[in-house]
Amino acid sequence: MNITADSTGGMAANCRILLVDDSVEAAFAMSMLLEALGHEVRTEHDGPRALASINEFKPDVVVLDIGLPGMDGFEVAREMRKRPVMQHALLLAMTGYGSDADRQDAMNAGFDHHFTKPVSIVDLEALLTK
Numbered sequence: 001m002n003i004t005a006d007s008t009g010g011m012a013a014n015c016r017i018l019l020v021d022d023s024v025e026a027a028f029a030m031s032m033l034l035e036a037l038g039h040e041v042r043t044e045h046d047g048p049r050a051l052a053s054i055n056e057f058k059p060d061v062v063v064l065d066i067g068l069p070g071m072d073g074f075e076v077a078r079e080m081r082k083r084p085v086m087q088h089a090l091l092l093a094m095t096g097y098g099s100d101a102d103r104q105d106a107m108n109a110g111f112d113h114h115f116t117k118p119v120s121i122v123d124l125e126a127l128l129t130k
Contacts, residue, residue: 015128017041018059020050020076021094022068030063033121039128047071051079058085061128066095066106074109081110092127094119 017039021027024045031041042057044050047068054062062080066073073093080086090113093106098116106114113127 015039015060016057017128018050018054018057018062018064019043020045020047020062020068020073021065022046023065030119030121034124037121037125047073047076047079050076051083054080054083055085059089061090061092062086063092063094063124064111066093066097066102074105077106077109077111090127092124 017034019027019031019034019041021030021043022045027043027045031043034041042053042059044053048071050062050064064073064076064080068076073095077091077093080089080091091111093111093114094117095102095106095114096117103114115124
């Protein structure tokens with residue numbers, strides 16, 4: 001089911017979510033929570049693999065860690081926004097970097113929202129179902 005952003009910038013339930021985090025344990029825990037809420041989740045652990053998977057998976061939402069090794073989340077976000085499949089996807093930064101400058105850098109890179117770790121599943125789900 002392909003769902004696009006509504007007029008308020010939120011998403012309907014049962015989203016296809018691409019979760020990108022280099023911490024295998026953190027990604028596993030978050031994916032389990034999101035799947036329990038009814039979402040279809042694919043997990044990747046680095047930028048190049050995330051970029052390689054978007055054309056086939058066609059995510060409605062990408063939850064993307066900024067502090068990835070090699071190609072950081074800012075670079076990945078900028079590249080994702082160039083892809084037609086990502087024109088209407090919701091792009092969420094999930095990071096330990098929480099300063100005002102970090103938030104602005106995330107918006108400049110093409111993110112729609114910025115979450116500082118640890119991410120509240122309640123806050124995340126509220127955005128996804130808004």
